[in-house]
Amino acid sequence: MSTRVFGKPIRRNEDERLLTGLGSYVDDISAPTAVHVAFLRSPEAHARIVKLDVNRARGHPGVVAVYTHTDLGEHDIELPLMIPHPCMPYPKTQRLLAHDEVHYVGQTIAMVVAESRYVAEDALELIELDYDPLPAVVDIEAALEDGASTTHTDSPGNVGAHLEQKVGDPDAAFREADIVFSERYSIERSAGMAMETRGVLADYDARTQELTVWDTTQAPLTIKGSLGSLFGIPYNKVRVKQPDIGGGFGTKVMFYPDEVLVPWAAIQLERPVKYIEDRIEHFIGSAHERKQIHDIEVAATADGVVLGLRDRFVHDTGAYIPYGIAVAQVAATQLPGPYRVPNFSVEFTAVYTNTVPVTPYRGCGRPQACMVIERVMDRLATEVGVDRVEIRRRNYIQPEEFPYQRGDILFADGLPVTIDSGQYDKQLDLLLETIGWEDFPAEKERARAEGRHLGIGLANYVEGTGLGPYEGAHVQIEPTTGKVWVATGLTSIGQGLETTLAQVAAEELGVEAHDVLVVTGDTQAMPWGVATFASRAAVVSGNAVAVAALEVRKKALGYAANMLEAATDDLELADGKIFVRGAPERHVTLKQVAIASNPLRYAFDDDARAATQFAPARRADGPQLPPGDEPGLEATGYYSPPHATWASGAHAAVVEVDLATGELTYVRYAAVHDCGTVINPMIVEGQVMGGVAQGIGGSFYERMAYDDTGQLRNASFMDFLVPYATEVPAMRLEHLETPSPLNPKGIKGAGEAGCIPVPALTASAIDDALSDLDITIRDMPLDPCSLKAIIDAAPTR
């Protein structure tokens, strides 16, 4: 095959559109007759509504409608529980519009529809809302104490879920251990904070009874199915389109009230209805993640080989638990990281609090788990008296041990954790070389002589990626343009799927990647599939595209053999042409084959005219389309993974701490990642670097600052500090490719990885920078004030 595009850093198909202002995000969709939505949101974390009067708002000029829960009729519902699990004693999901009781600041209470968003916001001011405040639950540990007030007054206690899992015999391991210690680590609350907020535009055509919804969702097929069943509209008359999307990060997977209410209002009003969150609404109305407190006990041999772990953690699920235990479960199952850990128990309690609901944000529990196990390794190194590198080598799962079965501990796909492949020592070797680990002590000493405190830290992670159940792809050679059309059910959220999936199809079909048109997130183009989450798009859709493209290739060669009156085995496919080996002048283009494959002939262009000059694509004496055959050069393929495939990585950073101010500077950063066979290294590097920047945010800048009344005190970019270019260091990246044995292409996921190890290695690096002082960082993220307080309180060693 002459065209080799798989594995190459091909420039992206989507870029020109996005760079010239021709991207089409939800708020860019032209809908001149649309009316606009604003929501009255709860100002209290926990309160009983005693009066809600919307009459003045309804009478305001320019207001089209104002809805409260009493207006919703049969649609006055609770949102569905997306992922049920028996360990949730009373799973709570939120109502579209609140009834008597509100459970977090930001909860939707009333919906105003007006001629403009400006007028809709004016009308919000005219709604009379009176309420009796109730005690707010914010502290997840206090919430579990006897006599604690409850997040929901109709439910006992605040336990959202409780699950215990065990592998081996941890208690025996602790009895046999030479070294036993316990530690307590925590990570604070944060959120994805895509630059584009969420939004929905819905249009209902009452004549055809078709509902079209443009939604910033990562899961358009979920929305399609849900809206169809809620409103009783045939599946094929609900079209959900995810246009360009300005970052997802997991936040946009969830099903939010506005995603039902906006289409519902469009049906009621028979007018297009648009809702675009503002940034403050995104802070208080879209999901958060991360808050966990872990208590871990460690048992090891005198040589530092971990024999057992016992971890108990408390997980903040916010006011509701719509996505079940996903975040806590992922944290629990990935806690042992790339290490053997033969005996292991983990027990978590997900706690309801009167705060924004918690669902997966890029990393999904892994940054927390990574922080715990990597801090444990650092402590164990100190206990044993070896360095941080050596302790990890003594515990890594070795190449010959794969597939490595953790035992009876179930991952988010409901299957026992089985790590398929990895090369953790080699990965670490590459990292040490890239960051300059061996030379760092001298560098540190020189800096110290100048009064500067440098430190180095490292962390490893593994990540179960590419979860099922399945994805599909429809691949077609377009008969009019000759380009390859690829449609898949999941969505591009900015990570470059229009290019990576094009590369997969291009490789199989012998064309250039820019001649492949990839459509994602249009439920009419591909009505079957799941969604973009869990670093699964390249793995699951990538393999589905390959399956479909191979079938198209097979068909194309079969038709071309007939057209050229040659044997299939004598044909080659390259540069968009099929030719007889050794006689390249005897060829047909893929476009001509596509035209000829359809017995309906037309001849509006040269290729169509040319196609008629060949022998027919089918050699059949009967009907032109024989039974079982299909017109067109196309195929639909599906891929369903046996279980998650495990990517890995190791990152390191050199940091500088200013003892006088508590300021932290990342001096340089190195990352080695292994996501199996790489489709496009440029795109993977971009994913990793972006993840690292997000991890840096989650290590030193970003934290949702709830006060004890449940008010989010920093709900703006003025106070929730997303790092700028001046806070993010230069990074050096290296690829290691350990193909996954689970799928034909050897692909593992890469989307979330970058953010996972950053809090862990930052803590390690700060400890190292402050090695003159007796400091161990156990809680992340820090900020200059908290780091300064730690420094000031520390005894000198």
Next chain:
Amino acid sequence: MSSRSVTVTVNGSTFEREVEPRLLLSDFLRHDVGLTGTHVGCEHGVCGCCTVRVDGEAVRSCLMFAVQADGAEILTVEGLAPAEGGMHPIQEAFKECHGLQCGFCTPGFVMAASAYLDEQQRADLTDEEVREAISGNLCRCTGYQNIVEAVKYAAKTMYGDS
């Protein structure tokens, strides 16, 4: 609410519209003029997604009212490329260096970079200078490194021979 007349030149074309005094310049450009390449990420002047050039200066259009732009010449991302088609060297550089992912913040970065490069008019920019120059814009996808590379690449294309 009373409206006022505002006349602005956007990407070389003149637009006269009756608008409410409270209408943000960003909303005016997006919804009244119909140029949706200028994005709105925070509406409080931090993220820089809505950066456009007003009389040459890089400006956050969410922090300005449309009526304040009366008589001004505005350049948005749609007006940067040459009229005959293709992309501006800055846009080319962002593609070449993979300086964008989701593309939502990108028009803001491109416009901030265009103001900066027009002011600097030189090819020998350091990483530190570029990071400082783009430190009024947030990106959640790229980690910035490739944006820094893109701005340097563009500077070399635009001023490398001078």
